Amino acid sequence: ILVLLAILLYNITVQTEHAAPQLYTTLHRRKCSSVSTPRITTHYTIHSRDKDSRWEGIEMERFADEADVVIVGGGPAGLSAAIRLKQLANEHEKELRVCLVEKASQIGAHTLSGACLEPTALSELFPDWKERGAPMNTPVTEDVFSILTEKHRIPVPILPGLPMRNHGNYIVRLGNFVHWLGEQAEELGVELYPGYAAAEVLFHEDGSVKGIATNDVGIAKDGSPKDVFERGMELHAKVTLFGEGCHGHLAKQLYKQFNLRENCEPQTYAIGLKEVWVIDEKKWRPGRVEHSVGWPLNRNTYGGSFLYHLNEGEPLVALGFVVGLDYTNPYLSPFREFQRWKHHPSVAPTLEGGSRIAYGARALNEGGIQSIPKLTFPGGLLIGCSPGFMNVPKIKGTHTAMKSGMLAAEAIFPKVTAEGLDSETTGLHVPEYAEALKNSWVWKELHSVRNIRPSFHNYFGLYGGMIYTGVFYWIFRGKEPWTLKHAGLDANQLKPAKECTPIEYPKPDGKISFDLLSSVALSGTNHEGDQPPHLTLKNDSVPVERNLAIYDGPEQRFCPAGVYEYVPLETGDGMRLQINAQNCVHCKTCDIKDPSQNINWVVPEGGGGPAYNGM
Numbered sequence: 001i002l003v004l005l006a007i008l009l010y011n012i013t014v015q016t017e018h019a020a021p022q023l024y025t026t027l028h029r030r031k032c033s034s035v036s037t038p039r040i041t042t043h044y045t046i047h048s049r050d051k052d053s054r055w056e057g058i059e060m061e062r063f064a065d066e067a068d069v070v071i072v073g074g075g076p077a078g079l080s081a082a083i084r085l086k087q088l089a090n091e092h093e094k095e096l097r098v099c100l101v102e103k104a105s106q107i108g109a110h111t112l113s114g115a116c117l118e119p120t121a122l123s124e125l126f127p128d129w130k131e132r133g134a135p136m137n138t139p140v141t142e143d144v145f146s147i148l149t150e151k152h153r154i155p156v157p158i159l160p161g162l163p164m165r166n167h168g169n170y171i172v173r174l175g176n177f178v179h180w181l182g183e184q185a186e187e188l189g190v191e192l193y194p195g196y197a198a199a200e201v202l203f204h205e206d207g208s209v210k211g212i213a214t215n216d217v218g219i220a221k222d223g224s225p226k227d228v229f230e231r232g233m234e235l236h237a238k239v240t241l242f243g244e245g246c247h248g249h250l251a252k253q254l255y256k257q258f259n260l261r262e263n264c265e266p267q268t269y270a271i272g273l274k275e276v277w278v279i280d281e282k283k284w285r286p287g288r289v290e291h292s293v294g295w296p297l298n299r300n301t302y303g304g305s306f307l308y309h310l311n312e313g314e315p316l317v318a319l320g321f322v323v324g325l326d327y328t329n330p331y332l333s334p335f336r337e338f339q340r341w342k343h344h345p346s347v348a349p350t351l352e353g354g355s356r357i358a359y360g361a362r363a364l365n366e367g368g369i370q371s372i373p374k375l376t377f378p379g380g381l382l383i384g385c386s387p388g389f390m391n392v393p394k395i396k397g398t399h400t401a402m403k404s405g406m407l408a409a410e411a412i413f414p415k416v417t418a419e420g421l422d423s424e425t426t427g428l429h430v431p432e433y434a435e436a437l438k439n440s441w442v443w444k445e446l447h448s449v450r451n452i453r454p455s456f457h458n459y460f461g462l463y464g465g466m467i468y469t470g471v472f473y474w475i476f477r478g479k480e481p482w483t484l485k486h487a488g489l490d491a492n493q494l495k496p497a498k499e500c501t502p503i504e505y506p507k508p509d510g511k512i513s514f515d516l517l518s519s520v521a522l523s524g525t526n527h528e529g530d531q532p533p534h535l536t537l538k539n540d541s542v543p544v545e546r547n548l549a550i551y552d553g554p555e556q557r558f559c560p561a562g563v564y565e566y567v568p569l570e571t572g573d574g575m576r577l578q579i580n581a582q583n584c585v586h587c588k589t590c591d592i593k594d595p596s597q598n599i600n601w602v603v604p605e606g607g608g609g610p611a612y613n614g615m
Contacts, residue, residue: 037540038540038569040537040540040543040576040577040579041536041537041540042222042223042532043223043536043602044532045602046536046538047223049223052223052224054223054224054225055224055225058225058229059231060231061231062231062232062233062234063233063234065099065235065236066235066236066237067097067098067099067191067235067236067237068097068238068239068416069082069085069097069099069237069238069239069240069412070101070211070235070236070241071098071099071100071241071243072101072212072240072241072242072243072248072250073101073102073243073244073245074102074104074107074108074178074182074192074194075111075178075243075245075384076178076181076402077243077385077401077402077404078102078241078383079100079178079181079182079184080121080125080181080402080403080405081243081406081409082098082188082405082409083125083181083184083185083190084405084409084410085098085190085409085412086185088413089417092417096416098191099193099235099237101196101198101212101235102194102195103195103197103198103603103607103608104194104607104609104611105194105195105606105611106179106195106611107181107182107192108175108176108177108179108182108612108614109175109609109610109611109612110586110609110610110612111174111612112175112272112610113272113397113398113615114174114272114274114308114318115171115172115173115177115318115396115398116140116166116169116172116289116308116395117136117170117172117174117396117398117399118168118169118396118398118399120399120403121398121400121402121403122134122399122402124403124406125406126184133180134177135172135177135180136172137310137311138170138171138172138308138310139168139171140166140167140168140170140171140287140289141285141287141288142287142289143164143165143166143289144288145157145158145164145290145292146346147293148292148294148344150295150296150344151345152345153292153345153346159474161477162469162474163393163394163449163452164291164393164394164395166289169396171287171309171311171318173276173615174398174615175614175615176614177398195606195607196214196215196606197605197606198212198213198214198215198244198250198603199212199213199214199215199216199232199602199603200213200250201240201250201254202234203257204427206378206426207378208378208426209240209254209377209378210236210237210379211234211235211236211237211240212234212250213232213233213234214232214233214235214606215604215605215606216229217229217230217232217605217606218230219531219532220531220532221529221532222532226530237427238415238416239381239412239415239416239427239428240379240380240381240427241380241381241383242254242381242383242386243382243384245362245386246269246362246365246385246386246388247267247269247365247588247591247601248386249591249600249601249602249603251382251387254377254380254382258374258377258378260373260374260375260382263374264373264374265367265370265371265485266488267367268325268326268365268366268367268371268487268489268490269324269325269363269364269365269366269367269490270303270322270323270324270364271322271323271361271362271363271560271587272320272321272361272364273320273321273322273334273335273338273359274319274358274359274360274615275320275356275358275519276316276317276318276319276614277317277319277351277354277355277356278315278354278355278357279316279350279351280315280354283349284315284317286310287309288308289306289307289308289309290306290307290308291304291305292305293462293466294462295341295344296340296341296344297337298461299460299462300461300462301323301328301332301461302323302324302327302453302456302465303323304321305320305321305322305341305347306319306320306322306395307319307347317350317351317354319342319351321334321337321341322395323337324366324456324490325363325490325493325558325589325593326486326487326493327494328493329495329501329503330496330551330552330554330595331501331502331503331552331557332557332558333503333505333557334558334560335361335516335519336505336557339508339513339514340513342513343512352512356514356522358523358613358614359519359520359522359523360585360610360615361561361587361589362587362588363587364385364397365385365388365389365390365397366390366392367486368388368390368391368392368446368449368450369443369446369447370454370483370485371486372387372388372446374434375433375434376429376433376434378428379427379428380427381408381412381430381433383401383404383408384397384401384404385401387404389401389404389442389446391445391446392449392452392453393449393452393469394449400442400446403441403442404437404442407433407436407437407440408430411432411433411436412428412433415428416428448473448479449478450478450483450484451468451478451480451484452473453486454484454485454486455468455469455472457484457487490593491594491596491597492595496550496551497551516560516561516562517583520561520562520583520585523561523585523610523611523612524611525582525585525609525610525611526582526608526609527581527582527584527604527605527609528604528608529582531604531605534581534584534601534602534603535563535564535579535581535584536599536600536601536602537577537598537599537600538598539598542596543577543596543598544574544575544576546595546596546598547594547598548575550595551595553566553577555577555590555593555599559589559590560585560587560589561584561585562580562583563579563581563590564577564579564580565580581604584604584609586601586609588601
């Protein structure tokens, strides 16, 4: 009997510590409050309009248009694909209608990256890019890499052949570069539709992709139709290219629909935060590139910094901080780590006396070749940072994204221009794209660095990973016969708050470091206020009953825009989650890092979001 009692007590303890969300829900309800959960999500993707009497009699028919190719996303991949398609059409004297939709109000307005651009793909797309006036004004002249301690900087030599070497690259404001690509695309006859967010994937009866539908507009915050309600439009195509960028919301649906992630590892991510400063001209060194790892992060938290000196006619620097989203401490705030880093003795002197003029954030793929899903399916392809072609140790993905778009264009062109196609019954399947990619320099480059990011998952963390990189990449050039695995989904890496130590961050001084809301103000972010929050919750009760109860509400710290707040209930005891959707900079971090995977990011009304000026 005593043995049975001991086993029973042990099982109860284990089940309590590792219980399902339902058990945590019950315990938290008993502990905190009996008040019912306030309704947070009003979006039609969660609450069907078919069952809402307010939508009775509303005209729901959509206008439909047809193109040969539809491209979702006006980033480097989507625009490169569009440009290459029109180049091929002109070379072969073929009529080809290419339509590109972009959720930002202007091409490039949602683009954010460091960015140090490797011009390989650009030179293939436009050998005369200099004559065409590409905004690449800052060739790299100095390359510095360091390990930071709290008070010191330890220089690390960048040996020839290492991936972080930037000789031959250009420091750019990627939003300006993307805007320029858009101009080249328009000159070639590509139809660009900024301000139109692709909200839904459309399918033929046989299950192949038919195209996309743009978002509806004129819906009130409570989910009811306004007097100005307008249904989105449908764009049908023989092939649809999805280049939404990191963690695209349509790509997530396609992964499930076609089981595209069946034979790859889960994608892993980081969040990158960036500012642009005007500094004292005496401290300005155009062409200088600085990267660092180490402080303020501990050895087991992947991340690092960049500081680039731009040559844009005034003394500008772009600086930023990247934190791997596989971190474990729910008290960590990537934004506040970034603000703390700027006070390092090797960084602060550059910024003293300067002024900050821009801020933004974006998630980025870090899974590498192990995490690339199946790229083709009937009626569509995945290109760019949507499937994830970033070279993590290089901290570069623009050149590989562009090349993926170009290869996609070259693979689909002969099929979409073939005689006798019946696009009304089925979407074209183009597996030749994946084969072309695997035979390109993109695949070779990603394969050679495949083990560098996962090598950081060891007892020594950062230092073990650096040793691995030095030995197996620099000496053996990435030709080791094995492939390391990642730790798993980033959302599963957080430890319960009770197992972690809260992090005490210094208060911002308003000169070098700043608070969150004044930072978001510099992003130009704006959304129509009276619309359903596009940060939807699958279950409105989960944030308080699980995320707050177990992880102390990590979404209020990992969000770089102050979207998520836990505030007291208006009546009774307890807390509720408040979603400030108007602040959202479309970084997608919440969708990735939410430990309950309860947040589903969907598109707001087209044109909403940040208004970056050359980020």
